[in-house]
Amino acid sequence: MHSLVDTATLERPAAAPASRSVSLVFTGSGGAGAMTAGQILLDAAAKAGFYGLMSRSMGPQIRGGEAAAMLRLSNRPVAALGDGFDLLVAFDWGSVARFAAELPLGPKSLVLVDDEQGETPAFVVASGAEVLCLAFERTAEAIPDGRVNMVGVGAAARLIGLDPDGLVAAIETKLGRKGAATIAAAKAAIEAGERLVAEHPPVARLGRGEGSADGRWNISGNEATGLGAIRGGIGFVAAYPITPSTEILEWMAPALERTGGVLVQAEDELASINMIIGASFSGVPSMTATSGPGLSLMSESLGLAVASETPVVVVDVMRGGPSTGIPTKSEQSDLAIALDGLHGDAPHLVLAPNSIDDCLATTQWAVHLAEKLQTPAIVLSDQSLGQSRVVTDRPPDRPYRAERLVAAADTANYRRYAVTESGVSPMAIPGTPGLAHVADGLEHSERGTPSAAAADHQRQLDKRQGKLDRCDYGADWADVEGDGAVAIVTWGSVTGPAREAAARLRARGEEVRLISLRLLAPARPVEMAAALSGVERLLVVEQSHSKQFLKYLRANYDLPTATKSFARPGPLPVRPVEIEARLSDWSMQ
Structure with missing residues (x-):
């Protein structure tokens, strides 16, 4: 069976081997504090010198539905969830089964759950994971203002060997506004959680953090998008809140005020797009942010921007569709409408970041290109990028600015x-x-x-x-990495797992190249021909049901005869091991 933990070893302490990465997940009903627990653990890992990624999975309910904070912590930068989870901390069983397929477990996994939660869900039993029942609720109740999620954080931190000093600092930062009593209760709950698992062998340990945390960023894709827009020169934003793009607006509202710009919450998406066209026509670089349903409503006015050659930027943080679909889960199924959803011959720009920190660079570039070429630019992010957080090295500054x-x-x-x-x-x-x-x-x-x-x-x-x-779009049209007769072509958030799969195969001596498109429209046939030169086998990886990206590639580029597709809709993320397996066994369909 494929190991759920990366096997490369940096050191071997007596307690447990140190892994290059540890994957864990906090789950519970909405309001149980899974997201807060994940955020505190991610912050603590960052302060201890580790890199990390935290993705969110939620049901559409405000409260009471399923919620999961999925983390991967590592000595090295990470851009994808792992192949499975080493540790699952379940605050309750109530809704976990609803997204069981998103929580791959195995015999080496450890599951922590409150001892009063009752029968273990069938998917956990079937996985062969060890289940450890702990007195989460009773332990929290014994602490004034104690919270179950903080008990879980303490237990998880102990089991992965995370420095408690970093955990304390993260708590003080996250809960500082709630006062000394809340911080003291959280610390007590964490210490109690550590004691609950003191006798249990650790799961795969993190080892030591590499380098200093100074200069590293802890940022979400939506925050990076907002920063890229402002760096690019955006001075006016009009938008109607819609999941999962709303955090862009929440972050940009105070940031624009500090930079002399303006953000207006419009009454709907139709008003939003027309407001930014008017503001841009008056000379101010302008932007809106939305998701699939909003982009559909904007299509007619985007045609007006094309015909009148008025630059605007539209960020679409994609979610599952059609219609209202799955608002809180990720998918790449808005590609077709972004490329071809305008009536008439209406050429425009379509760009897509391929990592959380690339949301900054790609949005900044989109502002520059829209202004330079006097045309709309659609930026295709998605829920996986937008609402996930990453601890990463500071991205390099880019020269792109609005130049009209x-x-x-x-x-x-x-x-x-x-x-x-x-x-x-x-x-x-x-x-x-x-x-x-x-x-x-x-x-x-x-x-x-x-x-x-x-x-x-x-x-x-x-x-x-x-x-x-x-x-002349230069080299930024795509990331082209590696060489050899086998290649992966992908785009957007799927780039992270594809990049890791390619790296694993190269480590085994197999030559694999990766081509991740950042500029989707206009097509770049000359550049793509050069990138594909010598490729005999091509795997196209995407997160859509109807293979929209493969259709786009076939319509615009000459692909090798031996081209196969790995296309899957959301909400299931594409994991590195799946891409690795398809390249290793070319007969897989």
């Missing part, structure tokens, strides 16, 4: 939509003397005058497409 070609006052014979060599024509700021022109969604002449003439339509279609095709 603006017309000078009293430009002679001003033509707003003049056909130029680059395809980009100077924009007028409303009210600038001598630059009056018509700007609407109708087809037009170079001056902007509405026109139904075939020649004008052809000329403007060529202009709008040509400026995107002729732009």
Whole structure:
């Protein structure tokens, strides 16, 4: 059976071998404190010098539904959940079975649960995991203001060998606003939890943290997206809250105020997109954030931005669909509508970050490109990226900033939509003397005058497409890593597990290259041909049911004859071991 723990060893203390990574999960009903427990443990690991990743899985209920904080802590940077969980801390059994498939366990796993929770769920029994019943509830009740989740944090920290000093510091940071009594109760509960498992052998231990925590970031994908937007030059945001993108707005509202920008909570998505088009038309780089249902509502106005060549940025934090679908789970199924969801021939930019920290760089680049090319840019993040947190090295600063070609006052014979060599024509700021022109969604002449003439339509279609095709996007169009005749092509959040799978195979002496697309539209056939040169076998990995990414690749690129697909919808994450297995055994379907 495949081990649930990475087997590479850094040191071997007497108690237990030190692993490169440890995977654990806190589960419970909504309101039980699973997310708080995970956040405190992630913060404590960061303070102890470790890297880490925390993903969230929740039901659609406000309270009472299932909730899980899934963590992977490591001596090295991590961008994907592990193959399974070494430790599961269940605050109750109430709703755990609803997302059992997201919690792979095995005979080497340890499950901690309150001893009054009753019968163990069938999926836990079937896994062969060891189940340890502990007095979580009674222990918490014996402490004034004691909380069960803090008892669980103490037990988990002890079992993975996490430094208690870092845990105390994390508690003081997380709960500091609640006062000294709350902090004291949390510390007491954690110490009690440590005592509950003092006699149990540790699970796979973390060993020692590498390097200093100074300079590392603890950031979510939604926060990174907001930071990238502001660094890129966004000065106005209008949006209607929708899961799982709302945290972008919550983070940006005070940040924009500090930088002189403005955020408006609009009454709906239709108002949001039209507000940012108006703000951008007035000269302010503008953005909205939404999810799949909101993007559907914005499609007509996005066509207006294409036709009027008005730059805007739309961040779509994808979730399961169609319709309202699964609001709290991740999927990559908005790709088709982002690429082709506008009526008419409406060329625009579509970009996708491939890691949590890349949400910063890709959003910043999207702002730069939208402004430079005077066109809408759709950024496809997803729930897995947006609502997960990572402890990572500080991302490098990028040079991308909003750079709009603006017309000078009293430009002679001003033509707003003049056909130029680059395809980009100077924009007028409303009210600038001598630059009056018509700007609407109708087809037009170079001056902007509405026109139904075939020649004008052809000329403007060529202009709008040509400026995107002729732009030099450089190496950022994709991450291309490794060499060899076998390749993985993927995009977005699936890049993390794909990258790890490729690294494992290379460590065994197998040559595998990885191609993760960041720029999805316009297509880059010349660059892709170079990236695929010499590839004989290609595995396309994505998180959608209808193989949207494979269809996109086949429509735009020449792929090797031996191309296979690994496509699965959410909410199940794609794990490194699954990709590794499909490349190792090419006969797998």
